[in-house]
Amino acid sequence: MNQTTFITEDEIQSLPKVLYLSYEKVPSRVLKGEIFTVTIKSLSTVKDFMDISYTLSNAEGVKLLSDYPSREKDSRYFYETFHFLATSQSIRLPDFTATLIGNNDEIYRSTTLLGQDLNVVSLNPKKDFSNIVATSFEILEYKTTSYDNMHNIVVFVATATNCDIAALHLNSAYKQGVESITESYFDSKITYYAVIDKNMENLSFSYFNLQKNRFIPIYIPIVVDDDSVATQSDLKPKDQSREMLKMAIAGAVAVVAFFVILWRKKYIYLVFIILPLAYIAYVGLPSKEVCLKEGSNIYLLPLYNGTIFETAKEEYHLQKENEVDGWIKVRLDKEKVGWIRNEDICSR
Structure with missing residues (x-):
């Protein structure tokens, strides 16, 4: 009859050391909001094994962006690169604990590389800083339409590299939010909206460029388009x-x-x-009235995962303004406009 053999933690620690860890690349300084990398070098005295697993602990002021490091092998060495986001003005790297995974359930002693403190540089931004720290940040498309009697709404699509694009925030906006986002520690993309005062001629903000080591201004000219807001794949005005x-x-x-x-x-x-x-x-007919089903959503923009103004508690009768690609633009209270889906219109 087979019996299971148990081994205690003390017995594991008494086993010979088979892994040796050291820092290969650590940034000399980081900025709060910056995505940075740390590379450690691993050397195993065991030739044949399945893998090396890592456990990170005791970190301060950083967020790990990937559960698994990117790995490069050079002869007997493994170079493991971890991606982090700096979330504080005080940073301590985590303790890296590596464990060798054997081919035949062999048990090996783990090795820990203690974390170290990093030099964090504080920015001194102006009021228009958007919280974006990136290698690059670019506006791809934008569109402005009337929101109500006092405000316009600007919708834009932006891409960035080496950026926590979800941190985007505009200090000049009355109301703002994310309509869609693709997050990655290398390439990211965002569709963003901002409700601004009607008297603004430009939507301007800045971001910090890591390559140029300075703040870069971004300007979006405000040209109000009375036509409908298009979907996120085409935010430019439609030709009438x-x-x-x-x-x-x-x-x-x-x-x-x-x-x-x-x-x-x-x-x-x-x-x-x-x-x-x-x-x-x-x-040339004037706008018509449409009936919205109970429980249907009224959206800020014609995007299925977009911001919801409100949910109809009963059947709504709203003034129709326009219609684009399965969406109907309707007039709400206080001269605001919203969007409803064609399938949410009453059947009768």
């Missing part, structure tokens, strides 16, 4: 010139038909006046 062209052609056909009737005295040509005028009237 085709509709205007169609209305102009319909008007021209009606005018020509009118003169033909005067000339030929055949009232059958009235159809060429009635149809174009009916089309122009249809396109």
